[in-house]
Amino acid sequence: MRKVAVVGVGHSKFMFNSPKTGVEMLSEVAMDALNEANLTPKDVQAVFLGNVLGDFTEGQGMMQSFFANDIGCFNVPATRFEGACASGSMAVRDAFMWVASGFYDIVLVGGVEKATAMDTPLATRTFAMFGDSRYEYPAGFTFPGAFALLAHLYSSEYGIPLERLTEQMAAVSVQSHYYGMKNPNAQFHKEISVADVLKSPMVTTPIKLLDACPFTDGAAAIVIASEEVAKRLTDKPVYFAGVGQTSSGKLSSQSKHLPRIRARELAAEQAYKMAGLTPKDIDVCELHDCFSIAALIAAEGLGFFEPGTAGEAWERGETRLEGKIPINMSGGLKAKGHPIGATGVSQVTEITRQLRGELGEQGRQVDGAKVGLVDTLGGDGVIVNMILSTK
Amino acid sequence: MRKVAVVGVGHSKFMFNSPKTGVEMLSEVAMDALNEANLTPKDVQAVFLGNVLGDFTEGQGMMQSFFANDIGCFNVPATRFEGACASGSMAVRDAFMWVASGFYDIVLVGGVEKATAMDTPLATRTFAMFGDSRYEYPAGFTFPGAFALLAHLYSSEYGIPLERLTEQMAAVSVQSHYYGMKNPNAQFHKEISVADVLKSPMVTTPIKLLDACPFTDGAAAIVIASEEVAKRLTDKPVYFAGVGQTSSGKLSSQSKHLPRIRARELAAEQAYKMAGLTPKDIDVCELHDCFSIAALIAAEGLGFFEPGTAGEAWERGETRLEGKIPINMSGGLKAKGHPIGATGVSQVTEITRQLRGELGEQGRQVDGAKVGLVDTLGGDGVIVNMILSTK
Numbered sequence: 166m167r168k169v170a171v172v173g174v175g176h177s178k179f180m181f182n183s184p185k186t187g188v189e190m191l192s193e194v195a196m197d198a199l200n201e202a203n204l205t206p207k208d209v210q211a212v213f214l215g216n217v218l219g220d221f222t223e224g225q226g227m228m229q230s231f232f233a234n235d236i237g238c239f240n241v242p243a244t245r246f247e248g249a250c251a252s253g254s255m256a257v258r259d260a261f262m263w264v265a266s267g268f269y270d271i272v273l274v275g276g277v278e279k280a281t282a283m284d285t286p287l288a289t290r291t292f293a294m295f296g297d298s299r300y301e302y303p304a305g306f307t308f309p310g311a312f313a314l315l316a317h318l319y320s321s322e323y324g325i326p327l328e329r330l331t332e333q334m335a336a337v338s339v340q341s342h343y344y345g346m347k348n349p350n351a352q353f354h355k356e357i358s359v360a361d362v363l364k365s366p367m368v369t370t371p372i373k374l375l376d377a378c379p380f381t382d383g384a385a386a387i388v389i390a391s392e393e394v395a396k397r398l399t400d401k402p403v404y405f406a407g408v409g410q411t412s413s414g415k416l417s418s419q420s421k422h423l424p425r426i427r428a429r430e431l432a433a434e435q436a437y438k439m440a441g442l443t444p445k446d447i448d449v450c451e452l453h454d455c456f457s458i459a460a461l462i463a464a465e466g467l468g469f470f471e472p473g474t475a476g477e478a479w480e481r482g483e484t485r486l487e488g489k490i491p492i493n494m495s496g497g498l499k500a501k502g503h504p505i506g507a508t509g510v511s512q513v514t515e516i517t518r519q520l521r522g523e524l525g526e527q528g529r530q531v532d533g534a535k536v537g538l539v540d541t542l543g544g545d546g547v548i549v550n551m552i553l554s555t556k
Numbered sequence: 557m558r559k560v561a562v563v564g565v566g567h568s569k570f571m572f573n574s575p576k577t578g579v580e581m582l583s584e585v586a587m588d589a590l591n592e593a594n595l596t597p598k599d600v601q602a603v604f605l606g607n608v609l610g611d612f613t614e615g616q617g618m619m620q621s622f623f624a625n626d627i628g629c630f631n632v633p634a635t636r637f638e639g640a641c642a643s644g645s646m647a648v649r650d651a652f653m654w655v656a657s658g659f660y661d662i663v664l665v666g667g668v669e670k671a672t673a674m675d676t677p678l679a680t681r682t683f684a685m686f687g688d689s690r691y692e693y694p695a696g697f698t699f700p701g702a703f704a705l706l707a708h709l710y711s712s713e714y715g716i717p718l719e720r721l722t723e724q725m726a727a728v729s730v731q732s733h734y735y736g737m738k739n740p741n742a743q744f745h746k747e748i749s750v751a752d753v754l755k756s757p758m759v760t761t762p763i764k765l766l767d768a769c770p771f772t773d774g775a776a777a778i779v780i781a782s783e784e785v786a787k788r789l790t791d792k793p794v795y796f797a798g799v800g801q802t803s804s805g806k807l808s809s810q811s812k813h814l815p816r817i818r819a820r821e822l823a824a825e826q827a828y829k830m831a832g833l834t835p836k837d838i839d840v841c842e843l844h845d846c847f848s849i850a851a852l853i854a855a856e857g858l859g860f861f862e863p864g865t866a867g868e869a870w871e872r873g874e875t876r877l878e879g880k881i882p883i884n885m886s887g888g889l890k891a892k893g894h895p896i897g898a899t900g901v902s903q904v905t906e907i908t909r910q911l912r913g914e915l916g917e918q919g920r921q922v923d924g925a926k927v928g929l930v931d932t933l934g935g936d937g938v939i940v941n942m943i944l945s946t947k
Contacts, residue, residue, distance in 0.1 A: 166657060186690060212803070217617070225689035226608070227640045227803075227935050234805020240822050242801035243938070244646055247636040249618045255635055259650065266557060266657030298616035299577060410633035412603070412618075414625020431631050544618050547634070 166265040170395035170402035171553070173202030173388035174514040179352040179502035180281075183382035187219050187277045190384035191232045195275055198386040199236075202398050206236045209388075210269040212243035213260040215253030215276035216506040221291060222282040232275060247506075248412075249295035250455065251543030252276065253385070254509025258408045258549055260389050265405075270391045276510030277384040280503070288380050295544030297415040309377065311416060311545075312456040313369035318424040319458060320371075323473030331371050333476025334457035335362035338375050338499050340479060341454065344486075345500025347529045352381050352502030362457075376457040381502030385510040387517070401521045406442065406536070406554040409435030413546025429466040429540070432548040437468075440552040442536065444468030447552070449519045449531040450490060451512040452540035454497040463540055464492060467550070486529060494519065494529045509541040509549060516553050557656040561786035561793035562944070564593030564779035565905040570743040570893035571672075574773035578610050578668045581775035582623045586666055589777040590627075593789050597627045600779075601660040603634035604651040606644030606667035607897040612682060613673040623666060638897075639803075640686035641846065642934030643667065644776070645900025649799045649940055651780050656796075661782045667901030668775040671894070679771050686935030688806040700768065702807060702936075703847040704760035709815040710849060711762075714864030722762050724867025725848035726753035729766050729890050731870060732845065735877075736891025738920045743772050743893030767848040772893030776901040778908070792912045797833065797927070797945040800826030804937025820857040820931070823939040828859075831943040833927065835859030838943070840910045840922040841881060842903040843931035845888040854931055855883060858941070877920060885910065885920045900932040900940060907944050 175197030177183075177190055185193075191214070199205060214229035225231065229243040246256040253276030260274045283291060289309070293302045296311065320330045339359055345351040357375060365375040395402040413419050413428035437443060444467060452467065454460035461475040469490045470478050478484060484492040495501045495515040498508060516537035524530035539551040566588030568574075568581055576584075582605075590596060605620035616622065620634040637647040644667030651665045674682060680700070684693045687702065711721045730750055736742040748766060756766040786793040804810050804819035828834060835858060843858065845851035852866040860881045861869050869875060875883040886892045886906040889899065907928035915921035930942040 166659075188690070220612070220685045223689055224685050224693065226685040227638055227938060230639070230803035230936060230938050231688050231690075231805050233803050234809050239809070240802045240804060240819050243639075243803035244650065244801075245638040247618055247638055248621070248634075259635065262654060262657060262659060266653060266659075268557070268653060268657075294611045294615050294617040297622050298614055299579070299622075302615065410635075411631040412621035412624050412634035413631060414622050418625050418630070428631050432633075545621060547618060547621050 167267055168392035168404055169261050169264045170390055170392060170404045171387050171513065171517045172390045172395050172398045172402060173198040174517050175386045176350050176511060176514045177384045178350050179381045179383035179504060182281050183279060187223055187225060187228055187279055188232050188235050191275045191277045192235045194384045194386040195236055195273055198388045202388045204271065204388060206238045208271050209238045209241060209273045211241050211263060211272045212238055213256040213272060213274040214245045215256040215509055216245055217247055217249060217252050217278060218280065222279045248547040249544030250505050250508055251541040251547045251549045252506040254539065254541035254549035254551065257509060257513055258410055258551060261405050261408060264389055264391050270394045272389050273386065274389060274510060275384065275386040276507035278504035278506045279382045280380040280505055281382050297545060300415055309369040309372055312458050313372045315424045315462060316371050316458040322424060325473065327371050330476065331363060332359060333480060334376050335359040336479040337454060337457035337460045338362050340484060341493055341497040341499035344494050344529050345496025347527045348496045348501055351496040351500050352379055353500045372456055378455050378498035378503040381504040383502060383504035383507050385507050385514045387510060387513055403517045403520045403553050403555060405551060407436035407440030407552040409433060409550040411548050416545050419546065424462055425472060426462060426466055426546055428546040429463065429548045432550045433467050436550040436552050442552060446536050447490060447538045448534040448536050449494065449516065450492045450538045451495060451515050452492060453542040454493060454499050455503060467538065467540055486531060491531045494531060512539045512541060520553060520555050558658055559783035559795055560652050560655045561781055561783060561795045562778050562904065562908045563781045563786045563789045563793060564589040565908050566777045567741050567902060567905045568775045569741050570772050570774035570895060573672050574670060578614055578616060578619055578670055579623050579626050582666045582668045583626045585775045585777040586627050586664055589779045593779045595662065595779060597629045599662050600629045600632060600664045602632050602654060602663045603629055604647040604663060604665045605636045606647040606900055607636055608638055608640060608643050608669060609671065613670045639938040640935030641896050641899055642932040642938045642940045643897040645930060645932035645940035645942065648900060648904055649801055649942060652796050652799060655780055655782050661785045663780050664777065665780060665901060666775065666777040667898035669895035669897045670773045671771040671896055672773050688936060691806055700760040700763055703849050704763045706815045706853060707762050707849040713815055718762050721867065722754060723750060724871060725767050726750040727870040728845060728848035728851045729753050731876060732884055732888040732890035735885050735920050736887025738918045739887045739892055742887040742891050743770060744891045763847055769846050769889035769894040772895040774893060774895035774898050776898050776905045778901060778904055794908045794911045794944050794946060796942060798827035798831030798943040800824060800941040802939050807936050810937065815853055816863060817853060817857055817937055819937040820854065820939045823941045824858050827941040827943050833943060837927050838881060838929045839925040839927050840885065840907065841883045841929045842886060842906050843883055844933040845884060845890050846894060858929065858931055877922060882922045885922060903930045903932060911944060911946050
């Protein structure tokens with residue numbers, strides 16, 4: 166298979182209540198990504214889209230087709246991917262394969278969501294569709310509840326009293342808001358303290374409001390090309406070194422592993438093996454911190470820390486810009502925002518910019534970053550991991 | 557790229573009001589497909605799913621993950637594809653690529669829908685989400701309306717008076733019901749006459765109730781393998797010879813071509829070119845007759861008949877079992893039924909059985925069929941074409 170690179174990226178401001186339609190948001194970021202790669206829509210051979218709720222929030226199914234048409238990608242194959250919050254990454258991984266296989270040379274991947282069109286109770290109920298509709302949602306098992314359960318299991322499994330764990334969890338949110346301040350596209354630009362998190366309203370014990378990422382409207386897009394084409398288009402291609410994807414199904418199917426997410430550990434293993442790399446080789450990481458407890462579990466599952474130790478690592482600053490493994494220098498889902506279908510594409514955009522060394526002016530560039538990891542979690546244990554590299 | 561074959565198929569009874577959930581329907585047909593290939597779920601390396609309305613009708617998003625888990629395909633990558641009525645074919649084409657590229661050897665593709673959970677007005681409104689939500693649906697442009705418009709354009713473009721065209725259209729439905737009688741999985745087992753069609757209630761001039769396919773619950777699944785693996789598993793592998801996919805976007809973007817669907821002609825061209833074949837080489841075809849006028853336009857777009865002549869061809873019996881190009885020997889969407897996300901996978905199942913020569917007992921086997929074509933249309937001009945071959 167051929168080497169494949171990201172050659173252009175585009176990223177909208179993440180926000181509440183965007184006045185634009187999903188297609189409009191996508192078209193803007195796609196044109197940015199194409200312009201960056203010195204390409205036009207006529208050069209695009211196929212379009213891939215991550216989108217979850219377009220039908221619910223805008224009455225627009227198969228948005229990929231109208232998006233492609235809107236920017237003048239006429240009569241190309243355009244495909245929508247849905248794997249809940251991992252939809253965007255799923256689209257990227259699939260697009261990678263179509264280029265790696267030699268079938269296409271240049272493809273466009275977008276991700277978009279208008280998740281704030283629903284109020285929080287309706288959104289929470291709607292999101293619960295990405296749990297098991299037979300065994301989980303009918304039992305009242307929504308995602309805040311699922312991650313609260315994981316927090317309790319984490320506390321008991323690793324002998325960390327709940328009061329102590331909530332402090333560790335707070336450190337995740339505090340760091341995310343700190344770097345979110347530096348990201349002009351982030352939804353929140355507000356520094357918070359551990360005390361702020363701990364005194365914020367309880368959502369589901371022990372998860373407080375400031376442990377949870379927001380609902381968000383936003384879009385991101387990337388252009389992917391074969392190595393040969395990439396070298397003609399940019400002097401800073403960022404290559405896909407490894408990809409992995411898994412689906413766990415309902416959470417109870419992993420009960421003997423919880424609070425570890427077995428699906429993630431297997432997806433990460435696929436990506437590391439394909440790249441011939443280990444966690445030590447990763448210079449920068451964007452991972453799926455939909456709740457602060459999710460960030461701890463993710464960082465451990467990806468091999469950066471031993472199980473039960475990630476919270477301390479966050480508190481010690483090991484995940485900061487100058488730390489052992491800088492995590493979520495974008496502000497993460499917590500502060501950058503989480504427009505579901507766009508999140509994976511946004512993460513790839515962030516890592517691409519880090520590996521190109523473009524974020525110095527924003528004060529969040531990891532010095533000399535050459536290898537980055539993307540981690541996205543969708544619903545009940547859909548995981549996509551991707552390793553990007555300057556080589 | 558490697559040659560890729562279908563090595564097992566499974567197909568549910570298509571019906572109104574299935575008592576089963578989508579996951580249950582999928583699990584049954586997937587186990588049938590795996591059993592036919594002498595495989596178990598442990599052999600499956602990845603799962604691909606076509607599903608459109610699982611969230612609307614069952615409150616189940618990313619059904620692929622729960623489906624994979626349900627049959628014991630643990631922690632494999634499982635991906636949902638949505639391209640309206642072409643979702644199933646989209647999933648098949650994508651799965652083909654993952655095997656052709658050498659990434660996987662054995663993958664499972666399913667398609668499912670419970671489309672009868674909604675009553676007809678709600679379903680029609682819901683389906684309209686697969687038109688353009690900015691310019692079409694708000695103007696009252698639902699799919700019966702879109703195809704009625706195409707019928708009017710067809711009538712004027714080719715000089716066929718509307719009364720005459722409605723007779724030709726009726727011939728399509730009559731033939732579909734004739735062969736549907738012979739398909740035990742078909743939703744309708746009822747012979748109808750041209751007079752029955754013409755006296756059925758008007759839906760949108762000139763489309764009558766019996767010109768329209770029904771809403772349907774159903775599922776289908778196929779197992780796809782690399783040539784080397786396929787030869788070990790079956791003595792009747794059915795190979796993918798060519799694939800094509802396009803998206804037109806809103807119908808008005810093709811206005812200078814209508815009533816021809818330019819997107820289809822381009823997708824078919826891709827598939828024919830890849831296969832090194834022409835329309836004359838096709839022995840049997842399953843095409844997207846969501847409305848009888850759609851069947852005429854499709855048969856012409858695929859190159860079987862000159863524009864404006866397909867209706868007469870149907871009336872002369874050229875599309876029957878013994879005709880020049882047997883079309884929809886399954887009963888088509890009209891009589892077999894149209895469970896949206898399952899339709900493409902069902903079509904591939906049908907063509908596979910034709911090319912294996914298994915339908916003689918049902919009285920609908922095309923003698924010596926060696927090459928078959930699948931045509932699926934989703935929403936506003938998403939087209940997937942696939943050519944299957946015994947060689």
